[in-house]
């Protein structure tokens with residue numbers, strides 16, 4: 001891990017979008033050292049700690065449920 005970390009220290013992390021939690025919250029992982037970031041409630045990028053992982057998990061579930069419900073609503077309204 002040491003040479004990879006040095007690489008990141010020197011060139012900076014190379015974050016890639018790894019997860020779409022909600023429309024506004026996303027998770028990023030560094031391609032080299034696997035450090036993870038997420039969007040905080042005020043829109044800043046912060047380190048993805050286990051606490052934030054839990055928050056994102058719940059957020060994702062709420063977000064997906066709402067999207068599913070919206071979809072069903074539009075579906076049924078187009079049928080009737």
Ligand SMILES: [Zn+2]
Nearest residue numbers: 008013030033
């Ligand atoms: Zn890195």
